Amino acid sequence: MKYLKKKIGRNPQAAWQEIEDKIVIVTPRTKKIHIVSGCGSRIWQLIEKPRLGASVMDMLADEFSAERKRLEKDLEDFIEEMVSKDAVELKDE
Numbered sequence: 114m115k116y117l118k119k120k121i122g123r124n125p126q127a128a129w130q131e132i133e134d135k136i137v138i139v140t141p142r143t144k145k146i147h148i149v150s151g152c153g154s155r156i157w158q159l160i161e162k163p164r165l166g167a168s169v170m171d172m173l174a175d176e177f178s179a180e181r182k183r184l185e186k187d188l189e190d191f192i193e194e195m196v197s198k199d200a201v202e203l204k205d206e
Contacts, residue, residue, distance in 0.1 A: 114166065118205075123160055127140050127199070135150045136157045147200060156173070156187075166192070173188065
């Protein structure tokens, strides 16, 4: 996965709230609402403070019974989608 050595963190300007098992995010640039659930909700919780992608991946693997390849794909998809929506920031180690 291409994000294992990147620090993944929330955009500090994004407003968000947890409602039941979903995360509702409003991004500052677009002012649009984004809703994440399932594995995406957990990833959002894990990146409260920026973490290396490898660390997030290990935590997901410990918590979910899915195959690691599937979790890597979910994490990569989440990162790419949330970066494009300005909700998540990536930084080099």
